[in-house]
Amino acid sequence: MYIGLVMECDYREGRTQEEAFAEAFSLAELAEGSGIDGVWLAERHFAGARQPTDPMGGGIPSIASVPLVLAAAIAGRTRRLRVATGVSVLPLLHPIRTAEEAATVDQVSRGRLDFGVGRSGFPRAYAGYGIPYAESRERFQEALDVIIKAWTQERFSHAGKHFTCQDLGVVPRPYQKPHPPIWIAATAQDTFPMVGRMGFSLVTGLRGFDVPQVARQIAAYRAARREVGHAGPGSVYLRIPVYVAETAHRARSEPEDSTVRSYRRLAENFAASVGEAGTTTGEGRAERAQGLSEVSYEELLRDRLAYGTPDMVVERLGQLREELGLSGVVAEPNVGGRIPLEQVIRSIRLYADEVAPRLR
Numbered sequence: 001m002y003i004g005l006v007m008e009c010d011y012r013e014g015r016t017q018e019e020a021f022a023e024a025f026s027l028a029e030l031a032e033g034s035g036i037d038g039v040w041l042a043e044r045h046f047a048g049a050r051q052p053t054d055p056m057g058g059g060i061p062s063i064a065s066v067p068l069v070l071a072a073a074i075a076g077r078t079r080r081l082r083v084a085t086g087v088s089v090l091p092l093l094h095p096i097r098t099a100e101e102a103a104t105v106d107q108v109s110r111g112r113l114d115f116g117v118g119r120s121g122f123p124r125a126y127a128g129y130g131i132p133y134a135e136s137r138e139r140f141q142e143a144l145d146v147i148i149k150a151w152t153q154e155r156f157s158h159a160g161k162h163f164t165c166q167d168l169g170v171v172p173r174p175y176q177k178p179h180p181p182i183w184i185a186a187t188a189q190d191t192f193p194m195v196g197r198m199g200f201s202l203v204t205g206l207r208g209f210d211v212p213q214v215a216r217q218i219a220a221y222r223a224a225r226r227e228v229g230h231a232g233p234g235s236v237y238l239r240i241p242v243y244v245a246e247t248a249h250r251a252r253s254e255p256e257d258s259t260v261r262s263y264r265r266l267a268e269n270f271a272a273s274v275g276e277a278g279t280t281t282g283e284g285r286a287e288r289a290q291g292l293s294e295v296s297y298e299e300l301l302r303d304r305l306a307y308g309t310p311d312m313v314v315e316r317l318g319q320l321r322e323e324l325g326l327s328g329v330v331a332e333p334n335v336g337g338r339i340p341l342e343q344v345i346r347s348i349r350l351y352a353d354e355v356a357p358r359l360r
Contacts, residue, residue, distance in 0.1 A: 001321065002328025003356040004038045005031050005348065006086060006239060008337060009064035020063045023341065024070065025077060030345065032078040034352035038114060039074065040086030040239075040330050041067035045125035068101045075109035084114035086203070086239075086330070087185045091119050091139035092129050095146035095163055096170060103151065103174045111175040116203060117144060118185035122269055135162070144182075151179040183237065192217040196224030196234065203330070205239035207266055208292075210303035211320065214238070218324055235327040238320060242331035243307045243339075244350035251308045252301065255339050259305065260297055262336030267292035306331075310354035317359055329359070 009024045031039050044062040064070065071083040083105070088098065106113040119140040120126075123133035131139070142160045149156040150170035157166050174180055183203045184195045195202050202221055204214060222233050241259065245251035271293070274286045301307060306316040317329055331351060334344045 001326075001359045002037050002237065003035075003352075003359065004040055004082075004084070004237070004328060004330035005036050005351075006040045006042065006330055006332045007064070008042050008044070008332075008334065009062050009070065017063055024063070025074065027345075027348070028074045028081065029077060030348060031352070032081040034349060035356060036081065036348075036352050037328075038082030038084055038112075040084040040114075040116065041070050041074075042086055043067045043089050043120075045089075045092075046128050068098075068105055071105045071113065072108050075105060075112060078112075080112075082112045082114055083109060084183070085116045087116040087118035087183075089120045089125065090117050090143040090147075091136045092125060092131060093143075095143040096150060096165060096168070098143070099147040099150035099170055100172070102147070102180065103170070103172045106174040106176055106180050107172050109175070111180075113174075113176070113180040114183060115180040116183040116185060118187075138162070148179065148182075186217065186221070189217060189220075192221040193224035196221040196230070197228050199225065199228075199230040199234075201235040201237070201327075203237040203239060205332075206241070206304040207239075207263075211323070212303075215324055222325075233325060236325065237328040237330050238324060238326050239330045239332060240317075240320070241305045241307070241335040242313060242317075242329075242333060242347070242351055242355075243305075243335075244310055244313050244347045244355060246309065246350075248309055248312065251312070254343055255307065255335065256297055258334070258336030258338035259300065260336075261338065263292050263295060263300060263304075265336075305335075310350055313351070313355050314358045317355070321359070 007024055007027060009020060028039055042062070042064045044064050067085045067088060071085060074081070074083050088102070090098065102113060102115055119136040126133040126136065139162050142162055146158050146160070146163055146165070149158060150168070151174050155167055155169045157168070158164060181201060183201045184198070186192045186195055186202055186204045187208055192202070202218070204217065206214065209217065218236055221236070225234050243251055243255045245254060271286070306313050308316065320326060321329070333348050333351070
């Protein structure tokens with residue numbers, strides 16, 4: 001059972017970007033020293049730019065625009081910890097450059113990279129890069145094809161709709177052979193069977209889905225794997241908010257404001273993206289926006305969170321492992337980015353020291 005940790009790399013009101021980088025490195029070192037298996041680095045662009053009249057109090061800015069650079073820095077500060085992109089948004093970058101950078105991180109870390117990829121569920125980053133979100137699906141597939149060729153062939157050519165190259169030999173090649181583990185993020189219903197047919201490992205979460213919905217989507221992923229002849233059920237990691245405290249009351253009350261704000265913001269993002277070019281009716285954005293705008297904290301605790309004492313969180317994650325057939329859990333320790341740092345660190349220590357060993 002893999003035990004991971006999400007690093008959003010947010011910086012809070014009153015803190016500088018320099019302090020945010022220092023905090024990110026200190027959390028990675030904490031994960032290294034406490035036995036966490038790996039950290040996952042989000043990719044977020046233009047995050048936090050909100051109007052002063054925003055009723056939710058504004059977004060939390062993030063320094064995590066180039067996760068592979070952060071991954072290299074963390075790899076240089078650690079010896080054991082696996083470092084994952086969670087996820088690299090492939091359509092926004094040229095795949096040859098992405099292949100070079102990711103292979104460099106894998107070499108620097110001596111094979112500790114997990115290459116998490118996706119296309120992002122929201123169009124805002126695409127607008128900033130001047131790339132039509134309507135092209136995100138085809139760009140993602142083509143970019144991934146090019147990256148795998150670059151990693152596995154001495155020389156290759158590619159003539160596609162968005163990328164073309166002739167007789168290239170990409171250096172360096174990855175340390176892991178034939179390449180780092182590839183994890184594809186699924187946040188929309190139609191993505192799960194697609195990942196299953198491709199035969200890659202899956203990472204999903206409990207932000208846009210509740211547990212029963214995730215169970216159905218994972219079943220669709222595994223059915224698609226079987227239909228095309230892939231061996232085994234496939235590896236699935238679940239990204240889930242985790243907060244551990246000494247008492248149930250503290251575990252519930254300390255992260256409440258930040259958590260509720262985060263899910264309300266997510267509802268707004270889904271609502272704002274309904275009907276955008278590149279979105280599909282199968283993604284259920286309007287339904288998810290409506291559901292999340294009305295969800296109570298009690299419902300979040302029941303269906304989307306793992307908050308509690310160490311015993312409570314062990315029981316919760318153990319149940320999810322059995323129900324969903326999980327290979328690992330990736331904990332979000334600071335949903336919404338507003339939980340005080342000292343509380344986040346205490347929760348991570350309890351997660352690493354008293355929860356993780358009982359799940360492995």
